[in-house]
Amino acid sequence: MACFLGAVIYTPFFYFGVKLAEKHKVNSIFALGIIISLASLAMCFCVIFLNGFFFNNSHNYGASILNIYPKTFLLGTIISVVILVKDYIKRQDEHLISGENETLKKDSLSKFMQQLPHDMRGELYCLEKDDHYLKVHTAKGSHMILMRMKDAVILLESYKGLQVHRSWWVAEDAVERAVRDGRKTWLELACGIKIPVSRTYFKEVKRRNLL
Helix, strand or coil: CHHHHHHHHHHHHHHHHHHHHHHHCCHHHHHHHHHHHHCCCCCCCHHHHHHHHHCCCCCCCCHHHHHHHHHHHHHHHHHHHHHHHHHHHHHHHHHHHHHHHHHHHHHHHHHHCCCCCCCHCCCEEEEEECEEEEEEEEEEEEEEECCCHHHHHHHHHCCCCCEEEEEEEEEEEHHHEEEECEEEEEEEECCCCCEEEEEHHHHHHHHHHCC
């Protein structure tokens, strides 16, 4: 019961207290001490109240607080340590997943770039379909390779880009702005290339905030 009550009281104190401390740039150790102290005091009053309510015990509140507070402070410290450890593990997992995704992204791009001559392996802008060939546009120029668009899209699945037309794939970071003219939409790249957006891919382009 004490552990359950402790979790109910300390958890919101901890999370809201940490957010408040971060907002006002308070020293983390000092803030944690204040959070535990206040939460332990609230816990102390709850214990005294529940003890009196369920067991009809009358208390000298001053003496009861002096007796119970060290115990609730210890409980609060333990709960805070558990919360901190869980939060640390969660952050490490997120960092690991992020690192794995970044590695996968680099590997897929590296594998694709191996199709190009060394002097053409710059920042990837877009892919342009030309029958069974692809014209690869990079920061170092353009080069034709023998590859189907759908194979290139699969290979670059982990890279931050998308197909916007049956004949075009674009890297999101290369898009400078969108241009609308009635029902027609283009994505204009920093290098000056204008890429049409077809109705088939319009919703996905909009979902990625490229319009």
